Amino acid sequence: MSESRGVYYEEAVRGHQPPDPLTLCIVATAALLTWLIGPWAVAGFGALAFAGYWRAWRAGLRRSRCWLRDTRLVLLYVAVIAGAGVVAAMW
Template structure:
């Protein structure tokens, strides 16, 4: 099997490192567009989704996050506040 027939992405040199894929930037842009279009309901939805994910991870033992806040409890509080603010804003519109 040659490199061109192989699995994955083809690179000209076998020893060359694959370029960095800025997938996170695409995800952030998509979330920003959805939030802009849907408004406070999107903020509430993403905050609740994040809270549920971090809650499950915390229950399984995650105590330090890659999030800027680092401490999982702080991340949970931040997401809970975002969800509450989103609900208040959505009900006022």
């Protein structure tokens, strides 16, 4: 194995260590922040997701691994989430 892949990758390949479910940690942290901060967190995460997908779409991404698949649908989805967060926060 090359040195650039690191020890953790090599152990996972050999079966000594299961893959790290980092996505679950990220989702749990996002849920905690949303619970603590409220609608502003929803608006912020939605805006962050929109900015990331917008940048990816401009770079040529047309199919996402998100369950909506089409990047334009994902952009609409996260824009609605961000808008709902702003409306809820202003309410």
